[in-house]
Amino acid sequence: MATSALGQCNLLPRTKPTQLQSPRHPFSLSFHRQSLITSSSRALSIFTQPEGFGSVIDQKRCREEYQNRFQTCAVRELTGSVTSTQGHRFAIVVARFNDLITKKLLEGALRTFKSYNSEDVDVVWVPGCFEIGLAAQQLGKSRKYQGILCIGAVIRGDTSHYDAVVNATTSGVVSAGLNSGTPCIFGVLTCDTLEQAFDRAGGKWGNKGAEAALTAIEMASLFLEPLE
Numbered sequence: 001m002a003t004s005a006l007g008q009c010n011l012l013p014r015t016k017p018t019q020l021q022s023p024r025h026p027f028s029l030s031f032h033r034q035s036l037i038t039s040s041s042r043a044l045s046i047f048t049q050p051e052g053f054g055s056v057i058d059q060k061r062c063r064e065e066y067q068n069r070f071q072t073c074a075v076r077e078l079t080g081s082v083t084s085t086q087g088h089r090f091a092i093v094v095a096r097f098n099d100l101i102t103k104k105l106l107e108g109a110l111r112t113f114k115s116y117n118s119e120d121v122d123v124v125w126v127p128g129c130f131e132i133g134l135a136a137q138q139l140g141k142s143r144k145y146q147g148i149l150c151i152g153a154v155i156r157g158d159t160s161h162y163d164a165v166v167n168a169t170t171s172g173v174v175s176a177g178l179n180s181g182t183p184c185i186f187g188v189l190t191c192d193t194l195e196q197a198f199d200r201a202g203g204k205w206g207n208k209g210a211e212a213a214l215t216a217i218e219m220a221s222l223f224l225e226p227l228e
């Protein structure tokens with residue numbers, strides 16, 4: 001395992017496309033990493049098609065060869081790091097609506113950032129969850145932050161308003177990330193009752209704000225350096 005230009009990401013070496021040569025037939029098969037990784041059964045089925053290799057021995061040999069290659073063929077894995085946040089700056093966009101809950105989520109998030117030695121955090125308040133997406137997008141586009149954590153709490157009422165707010169918030173956060181290229185993390189509770197929300201804001205089910213901050217730290221480290 002090697003350390004790459006991507007900082008703390010762990011990399012396995014790349015391999016060239018795999019060449020399998022039939023001993024009895026003057027052609028070879030090429031499998032690019034994609035097919036090896038994503039569809040072993042589909043790749044294997046090529047060996048058993050009627051127009052493919054004829055003999056059972058060929059099939060067996062090629063299957064073994066394929067399995068060898070499959071085992072040794074390196075998959076290039078990138079994993080974000082949660083061991084260091086050095087040099088990273090984060091923004092938290094937090095909704096005032098239901099602030100009994102969102103303040104607790106924010107506290108949890110700030111605790112996480114502090115415990116990972118990331119003290120360079122800006123907190124941006126917006127009126128409600130509906131406004132989170134735009135704020136996150138603008139912050140993301142500023143290129144000042146390696147991660148944006150979005151915090152809010154939507155609690156079901158009597159009408160379909162809940163669905164409208166949840167849908168808008170979800171797609172707003174997704175779009176903010178995609179449009180800005182900065183990871184935008186979804187730390188928004190969507191609950192049927194206030195009790196459910198308290199349970200997830202430092203209650204019996206933990207603090208989802210604290211968990212989401214960890215996701216922001218991991219995602220930020222994925223993009224330390226441009227991908228090759």
Ligand SMILES: Nc1c(NC[C@H](O)[C@H](O)[C@H](O)CO)[nH]c(=O)[nH]c1=O
Pocket residue numbers: 095097098127128129130131152153154155156161165
């Ligand atoms: N009902 C909830 C809202 N509603 C307010 C909207 O988010 C928005 O601020 C308003 O419609 C003006 O655009 N917001 C929450 O964060 N949580 C809710 O449960």
Ligand SMILES: CC(=O)[C@@H](O)COP(=O)(O)O
Pocket residue numbers: 154155156157158159160161162163165
């Ligand atoms: C998000 C909601 O559902 C809530 O704040 C609105 O309540 P209602 O549907 O009773 O108007």
